[in-house]
Amino acid sequence: MIINKLVEGNKRYKWKLLDKKETIDIEGRVPRYPVLILTCMDSRIDVHRIFQLNSGDVFVLRNAGNQFSEDILRSILISIYEYGVKQIIILGHLDCEMKKVNLDELRHNLPIELLRELGKKSVDLRFSLQRFFRIISDEIINIKNQVDRFKSIKAISKNVKIIGMIYDPASGWVYTEEDLNHFPSYENFMANYRELLHKKQLDHVSFLETIESEIVGAESVELTKLNELEANKKIVKSESIDEALNKEIAEKSLLESKIERLDLPDLEKYMNMPLKIQIPKIHIPKIKVYVPSVIKPNKKNGK
Numbered sequence: 001m002i003i004n005k006l007v008e009g010n011k012r013y014k015w016k017l018l019d020k021k022e023t024i025d026i027e028g029r030v031p032r033y034p035v036l037i038l039t040c041m042d043s044r045i046d047v048h049r050i051f052q053l054n055s056g057d058v059f060v061l062r063n064a065g066n067q068f069s070e071d072i073l074r075s076i077l078i079s080i081y082e083y084g085v086k087q088i089i090i091l092g093h094l095d096c097e098m099k100k101v102n103l104d105e106l107r108h109n110l111p112i113e114l115l116r117e118l119g120k121k122s123v124d125l126r127f128s129l130q131r132f133f134r135i136i137s138d139e140i141i142n143i144k145n146q147v148d149r150f151k152s153i154k155a156i157s158k159n160v161k162i163i164g165m166i167y168d169p170a171s172g173w174v175y176t177e178e179d180l181n182h183f184p185s186y187e188n189f190m191a192n193y194r195e196l197l198h199k200k201q202l203d204h205v206s207f208l209e210t211i212e213s214e215i216v217g218a219e220s221v222e223l224t225k226l227n228e229l230e231a232n233k234k235i236v237k238s239e240s241i242d243e244a245l246n247k248e249i250a251e252k253s254l255l256e257s258k259i260e261r262l263d264l265p266d267l268e269k270y271m272n273m274p275l276k277i278q279i280p281k282i283h284i285p286k287i288k289v290y291v292p293s294v295i296k297p298n299k300k301n302g303k
């Protein structure tokens, strides 16, 4: 069933390519950015989607728990010495299954041949399992350990910057190395989660203002600016410039105090935050039907 879904998905993709709703990247084998991201195989992480990247932008490597291995090393060395990668990001995530693996359950589910093989490596089978599957105890410490592991290999760290980041599948936020440096363990990170989220949201408000035109459309922004200009003219007419300025400052601090008073992380309040952004009207695009040229009626012969 799933194979059918994949094949059908590919047919839809091909249709979108024909209809120019998708693009295909066939230029060059070198990624657009000299970056490699090593992340977990967790199906909730879609690297291109969460960073809004396109195919052909970066290298992505994945395994359970975003960990160092001989094979990961092989790929990384190729990416550096063959493709000129300059930056490696170890992208871990919260709620990683590699922390929650129940070794006793796993033990019962594994084929006996494998257990026998693992049993040879240590008298303690539990220890062998833990080692073989590289079970982690803390997502953040794991990221730091992996960063250190890659940094310890001179052939990598000589010319390449290695950093860690963590993705939160519940909120969609990615926390950068700066955040991870402040909170060295999962427990520590979660204890400060509210504060971190608050910081993210304040930063997001400023960011949304910078992409205002993207959100409401360039025309509306021009219109808003014109209206503001008109409004300002009226203010200048009726009040002195000082008064207008004071008014603006008062409005700004009112907005700031409102933001400060928010009891975050209350997503509903966050969404209703007083942004200087208009919600765009729903735009229903015209449906363009693609008719392959082979089945278009031939005008010359058809008449």
Ligand SMILES: [Zn+2]
Pocket: 040, 041, 042, 064, 065, 066, 093, 095, 096, 097, 098
């Ligand atoms: Zn994971």
